Amino acid sequence: MTVTTDLVVRPIGFVRSVYHRKYEAPRQPGVDERQDVARIELIDTIDAEQCVRDLMSFSHIWIISWFDRVTTWKPMVLPPRSEKKRGVFATRSPHRPNPIGLSVARLVDIHGRTIQIDNTDLLDGTPVLDVKPYVPYADMVTGASNGWLADIEEKVVFHVNTMAIRHRHFVTDELIAHIERTLSLDPNPHPYRRVSERLDGRRELAVRQYRFVFEVNDTQVNVIDAYLADGSLTA
Amino acid sequence: MTVTTDLVVRPIGFVRSVYHRKYEAPRQPGVDERQDVARIELIDTIDAEQCVRDLMSFSHIWIISWFDRVTTWKPMVLPPRSEKKRGVFATRSPHRPNPIGLSVARLVDIHGRTIQIDNTDLLDGTPVLDVKPYVPYADMVTGASNGWLADIEEKVVFHVNTMAIRHRHFVTDELIAHIERTLSLDPNPHPYRRVSERLDGRRELAVRQYRFVFEVNDTQVNVIDAYLADGSLTA
Numbered sequence: 001m002t003v004t005t006d007l008v009v010r011p012i013g014f015v016r017s018v019y020h021r022k023y024e025a026p027r028q029p030g031v032d033e034r035q036d037v038a039r040i041e042l043i044d045t046i047d048a049e050q051c052v053r054d055l056m057s058f059s060h061i062w063i064i065s066w067f068d069r070v071t072t073w074k075p076m077v078l079p080p081r082s083e084k085k086r087g088v089f090a091t092r093s094p095h096r097p098n099p100i101g102l103s104v105a106r107l108v109d110i111h112g113r114t115i116q117i118d119n120t121d122l123l124d125g126t127p128v129l130d131v132k133p134y135v136p137y138a139d140m141v142t143g144a145s146n147g148w149l150a151d152i153e154e155k156v157v158f159h160v161n162t163m164a165i166r167h168r169h170f171v172t173d174e175l176i177a178h179i180e181r182t183l184s185l186d187p188n189p190h191p192y193r194r195v196s197e198r199l200d201g202r203r204e205l206a207v208r209q210y211r212f213v214f215e216v217n218d219t220q221v222n223v224i225d226a227y228l229a230d231g232s233l234t235a
Numbered sequence: 236m237t238v239t240t241d242l243v244v245r246p247i248g249f250v251r252s253v254y255h256r257k258y259e260a261p262r263q264p265g266v267d268e269r270q271d272v273a274r275i276e277l278i279d280t281i282d283a284e285q286c287v288r289d290l291m292s293f294s295h296i297w298i299i300s301w302f303d304r305v306t307t308w309k310p311m312v313l314p315p316r317s318e319k320k321r322g323v324f325a326t327r328s329p330h331r332p333n334p335i336g337l338s339v340a341r342l343v344d345i346h347g348r349t350i351q352i353d354n355t356d357l358l359d360g361t362p363v364l365d366v367k368p369y370v371p372y373a374d375m376v377t378g379a380s381n382g383w384l385a386d387i388e389e390k391v392v393f394h395v396n397t398m399a400i401r402h403r404h405f406v407t408d409e410l411i412a413h414i415e416r417t418l419s420l421d422p423n424p425h426p427y428r429r430v431s432e433r434l435d436g437r438r439e440l441a442v443r444q445y446r447f448v449f450e451v452n453d454t455q456v457n458v459i460d461a462y463l464a465d466g467s468l469t470a
């Protein structure tokens with residue numbers, strides 16, 4: 001059966017959050033220690049007062065969103081911490097045939113057309129397609145399996161030492177936080193996370209124009225050098 | 236903020252199920268005692284073999300679907316068993332700004348481009364936009380509230396007696412099952428469920444061209460007459 005029907009959706013609102021770029025977002029909501037409140041701003045043409053009536057009686061909501069910074073997909077993806085590619089439908093990767101995201105968030109408050117949430121991994125500006133209540137009797141599946149994720153649940157947490165680069169003038173706290181977040185989950189080479197293996201056997205993490213050179217010993221990650229990709233500082 | 240961006244989605248597949256019409260589908264998945272296996276048929280242009288790789292390692296999946304038989308929405312809806320209208324985002328009603336459905340289903344089997352599921356409330360032919368694994372550590376929210384639904388959770392189950400109409404030639408087992416399903420949940424007048432109050436004080440349930448007249452005594456629903464709306468049989 002081949003069908004090419006186009007179905008049209010329109011944003012009902014947009015996410016406002018502290019995460020502005022893909023690399024800043026936590027790999028899983030809740031992993032980030034920052035608990036900044038994010039929010040959904042409903043658009044003007046939605047009758048917010050009526051549409052959200054009774055919503056505050058729920059503690060959590062589903063946010064169905066549009067991965068607007070994703071333009072491509074492939075049938076198989078390499079998820080974080082996985083050692084092999086998995087079928088896209090067996091992952092929560094944003095790179096999928098219809099770039100539709102599904103996230104649960106705690107409902108903090110609603111006023112006017114603003115729905116305050118926390119614990120989200122959604123990027124600032126993300127279009128929101130729908131908001132639904134989280135209904136435990138429908139959405140809680142006791143005994144559901146974690147699938148292939150169960151095999152990697154027990155992976156170690158890596159300890160990241162960034163002391164050696166903190167004196168560099170361009171190394172901000174934001175960059176340090178990002179390096180630690182990324183490498184503590186998994187310092188292995190990965191194209192999406194922009195970790196690569198160098199010719200000298202060391203590894204390198206790319207963040208915008210910045211490059212961070214590191215070595216891994218057991219569960220210890222030592223970031224030993226930092227430079228700018230335009231060559232203004234050499235490793 | 237007013238934005239009218241059109242975003243385009245395309246079905247990755249279609250549901251095949253025993254439910255062909257809206258009125259046949261259970262109000263909640265699992266409420267129906269029939270456990271017929273339903274399935275998702277992926278379309279030809281999806282590389283099924285790769286896309287579903289590793290999916291069988293999960294016990295449950297999310298199905299993001301398109302309510303293709305719904306064309307309208309309003310900011311407030313009257314959900315089943317609720318005595319007042321609720322904001323659409325506080326309900327799981329299919330009548331919503333973007334008619335996107337979210338259902339969890341048990342994964343039974345996968346072969347070729349067929350994903351067998353059970354326990355679904357999805358109608359036959361429903362377009363599927365996405366399939367994602369149900370991941371307990373992300374999707375199970377312990378302690379989440381049932382919101383306004385908690386207030387109606389304790390409502391009684393009505394016992395439906397259809398003996399008086401079973402001799403009518405047009406009253407099939409399918410119709411009986413539908414009457415019992417609908418009225419045992421809530422025999423109160425409701426426009427979507429097509430239950431109305433008659434001039435004689437009795438109530439009436441409409442199913443296609445059929446009309447069923449009933450009375451309610453406490454938790455007992457007695458269906459006392461059945462007729463055809465075209466007048467070929469009178470009540």
